[in-house]
Amino acid sequence: MSKERWHAIKWNVRAVNSARDAPKVPKTHPEYDRLWKMRPLLDALLQACQRVMKPGRVVSLDEAMVKCKGLFFLDNVLFSCTWL
Numbered sequence: 001m002s003k004e005r006w007h008a009i010k011w012n013v014r015a016v017n018s019a020r021d022a023p024k025v026p027k028t029h030p031e032y033d034r035l036w037k038m039r040p041l042l043d044a045l046l047q048a049c050q051r052v053m054k055p056g057r058v059v060s061l062d063e064a065m066v067k068c069k070g071l072f073f074l075d076n077v078l079f080s081c082t083w084l
Helices: 003-012 039-052 074-080
Strands: none
Touching: none
């Protein structure tokens, strides 16, 4: 998607009325929702996904689906290899 197209979409899509639905807590507060403008859209999307997705008894996760902040020690080893 081009930058101009993204700006056109962002300019024309409004999920909330900024004056009416503005957050009541300051930005420095821990409970401040950084996605408050998109929250109604995200909530509707979540409800639609929950209506459609009915997982069975067995649910599997791939390692790429889980965010990990750990360090992988082989990155430095593989980076320094000249034979790869």
